[in-house]
Amino acid sequence: xxxxxxxxxxxxxxxxxxxxxxxxxxxxxxxxxxxxxxxxxxxxxxxxxxxxxxxxxxxxxxxxxxxxxxxxxxxxxxxxxxxxxxxxxxxxxxxxxxxxxxxxxxxxxxxxxxxxxxxxxxxxxxxxxxxxxxxxxxxxxxxxxxxxxxxxxxxxxxxxxxxxxxxxxxxxxxxxxxxxxxxxxxxxxxxx
Numbered sequence: 001x002x003x004x005x006x007x008x009x010x011x012x013x014x015x016x017x018x019x020x021x022x023x024x025x026x027x028x029x030x031x032x033x034x035x036x037x038x039x040x041x042x043x044x045x046x047x048x049x050x051x052x053x054x055x056x057x058x059x060x061x062x063x064x065x066x067x068x069x070x071x072x073x074x075x076x077x078x079x080x081x082x083x084x085x086x087x088x089x090x091x092x093x094x095x096x097x098x099x100x101x102x103x104x105x106x107x108x109x110x111x112x113x114x115x116x117x118x119x120x121x122x123x124x125x126x127x128x129x130x131x132x133x134x135x136x137x138x139x140x141x142x143x144x145x146x147x148x149x150x151x152x153x154x155x156x157x158x159x160x161x162x163x164x165x166x167x168x169x170x171x172x173x174x175x176x177x178x179x180x181x182x183x184x185x186x187x188x189x190x191x192x
Contacts, residue, residue, distance in 0.1 A: 108133065120144070122166065124179070147190055 116123035121140040
């Protein structure tokens, strides 16, 4: 019944294969197959089954292709919408940050103007300083108070007297460059 190479577990499958092959051949002779032969027969049948596609294979392949196209179209539309939403959110965040920065600068400038008037210091100088605005205003006021006031100093041999405070000197300056020049001259005269 079974060869010496046939394993006990494989006897059932061998017997089934023997019965199937005996029925196919139509003869009453029973043949015994080894496990190796059974594996070979099964592999050949699987290979034949895979080699012949089902009858509706072309139709199924076309439907699968159409489904893939629809999914790709839907996916690309979804990806486009997601990209647009991401860009819009990034732009909104950027504009929000700019708005908040402008708001903070506006609040700082209002504080600078208020404290410059309160401490009687130059608002332009105060706005250029970093750090706490009130501390800077107090510092500038202390510097201004510590400067000596020289009445009646002539300028380069001229007969005109220089103003007593920097604010008085800056009143005559019309442009920013003139203000810089007036500040420089005033500092030269008062820091000697």
